[in-house]
Amino acid sequence: MIEKQSLPSAPILIESIRSIGYSFQSAIADLIDNSISANAKRIDIYSIPNDNPYIVIFDNGNGMNENELEEAMRLGSKSPNDIRDENDLGRFGLGLKSASLSQCRSLIVVSKKDEKISAFSWDLDYVILKNSWSILEFDEEEIRKLPHIELFNNVEQGTYVLLQKFDRIEVSTSNLNKTISEKMNLTIDHLALVFHRYIEDGLEIFVNNRKIEALDPFLTKNRATQIKRTQEIKINGATIIVKPFILPHYNKLSEEDLKKVGGKEDLRKNQGFYIYRNKRLIIWGTWFRLSRQEELGKLARVMVEIPNSLDEVWGIDVKKSTANIPDIIKKNLYSCVEESIFTSKEIYRYRGRKANRSNENYTYIWDRLKTRDGFEYKINRDLPQIQLFSKYLGKDQLIEFERLLKSIENNFPTNTIYLDVADGKIKQEYELSEEEIEEVFIDFKSCIEKCKEFEMDIKSVYNQLINTEPYCNNEELKNMMGEEIKKYE
Numbered sequence: 001m002i003e004k005q006s007l008p009s010a011p012i013l014i015e016s017i018r019s020i021g022y023s024f025q026s027a028i029a030d031l032i033d034n035s036i037s038a039n040a041k042r043i044d045i046y047s048i049p050n051d052n053p054y055i056v057i058f059d060n061g062n063g064m065n066e067n068e069l070e071e072a073m074r075l076g077s078k079s080p081n082d083i084r085d086e087n088d089l090g091r092f093g094l095g096l097k098s099a100s101l102s103q104c105r106s107l108i109v110v111s112k113k114d115e116k117i118s119a120f121s122w123d124l125d126y127v128i129l130k131n132s133w134s135i136l137e138f139d140e141e142e143i144r145k146l147p148h149i150e151l152f153n154n155v156e157q158g159t160y161v162l163l164q165k166f167d168r169i170e171v172s173t174s175n176l177n178k179t180i181s182e183k184m185n186l187t188i189d190h191l192a193l194v195f196h197r198y199i200e201d202g203l204e205i206f207v208n209n210r211k212i213e214a215l216d217p218f219l220t221k222n223r224a225t226q227i228k229r230t231q232e233i234k235i236n237g238a239t240i241i242v243k244p245f246i247l248p249h250y251n252k253l254s255e256e257d258l259k260k261v262g263g264k265e266d267l268r269k270n271q272g273f274y275i276y277r278n279k280r281l282i283i284w285g286t287w288f289r290l291s292r293q294e295e296l297g298k299l300a301r302v303m304v305e306i307p308n309s310l311d312e313v314w315g316i317d318v319k320k321s322t323a324n325i326p327d328i329i330k331k332n333l334y335s336c337v338e339e340s341i342f343t344s345k346e347i348y349r350y351r352g353r354k355a356n357r358s359n360e361n362y363t364y365i366w367d368r369l370k371t372r373d374g375f376e377y378k379i380n381r382d383l384p385q386i387q388l389f390s391k392y393l394g395k396d397q398l399i400e401f402e403r404l405l406k407s408i409e410n411n412f413p414t415n416t417i418y419l420d421v422a423d424g425k426i427k428q429e430y431e432l433s434e435e436e437i438e439e440v441f442i443d444f445k446s447c448i449e450k451c452k453e454f455e456m457d458i459k460s461v462y463n464q465l466i467n468t469e470p471y472c473n474n475e476e477l478k479n480m481m482g483e484e485i486k487k488y489e
Helices: 010-015 022-037 068-074 096-100 126-128 140-144 147-155 178-196 194-198 255-260 308-314 327-349 384-390 395-410 416-423 434-453 458-465 475-489
Strands: 042-048 054-061 106-113 116-123 158-164 204-207 231-235 237-244 271-277 280-286 300-306 366-371 374-381
Touching: 010 096, 010 126, 010 416, 022 042, 022 054, 022 158, 022 178, 022 231, 042 178, 054 458, 068 106, 068 116, 096 106, 096 116, 096 158, 116 126, 116 140, 140 327, 140 416, 147 158, 178 194, 178 204, 178 280, 194 280, 231 255, 237 327, 300 308, 300 327, 374 395, 384 395, 384 458, 434 458, 434 475, 458 475
Parallel strands: 042 204, 271 300
Antiparallel strands: 042 054, 054 158, 106 116, 106 158, 231 237, 237 300, 271 280, 366 374
């Protein structure tokens, strides 16, 4: 048997690596991972429109010397099976190269350490020309000509990444600068979410000198957010932390809150698990088939924190944008999903009733009745208003009145109300204005006069009305009713 070397073609393999599946946003995020792993406290991104658009990512992290930088430029510079520092966001030794070259044909990396600056480049056109795995090393004069290279003047160490020749974007647009600017705007929100926990801990990320503010998908600073019981799941000697959150109802969210959770329109699709690997958000907005996304469950979000030692178990890919729940812990997470979605539904279910109402003797206009197939809603025939009105009606009129009530019940717009409530389009905690209070009070006095006319027990009717909608919803109105009823004592 004869051993032969079968080396891959450099141009062909690199072009294949470019097609791993990075989006523009995930590619930039992968480059930010390297800065965070290098203990950077500040990251600056520059994207300046010109005849030859470029993107610069600069950090004040640990930096690399010449040998370290040359090794970092190697494809597969680290084995995915190596034991990593628990805070390392890398895994395959491909991120710097694959993420960058997925978007452009030229990658230049400059790094400063021990007062020395080194620079190397992958240029795909040069690789094709030489048909070899050739990288280019820059001398000091060439380094000085690079855009924004003066950023190194203010740091003792750090790393600079320059992306150029955006061929894949260029072939899909008639205005390259505009398209890159639009993609960068989307990337700002992407970074604000993916790295929100790092930003909250003090990491600063700037895009064209504009600081990125963290997006908090759990609204942890909102007092109405519910934090459920935290679970710890052990697997292969490592610990997975699971913490469910229930967002406040839409009506309790400010414009700033809505922005942090992705906007009103995205509430539904952003429910589900939020998988973090060392505080870095990997994937979100999915229940991994443990449940389905639904309108009334859209307030439920479950944070899952996994260590990088479980990458293989969770199926973390090179892009760090996909993951799969291990079968061994699905049962543990299922109960968490059920509890979270149930709580979300409860917020909508009881939204119309005030939380501080402890008196179970209140009489509601609509009765919610359990049936064999679920629930149905019926108009409460015991309402004092209905009872009083019925006394005016003869036998035939009572039959027609009952038909009218049933017709209203049978045509209850369930689906429309369901969607409107879930979308926050119905104001459910309704406060009476001063004019409305006066109108309702006039109706009350008219009702009492009719009760007197029919020789009904006025005190008994009053006690019923004061615990009935809409009277029971307003303290001022109840006080006015109490003063009025004293006239009949």
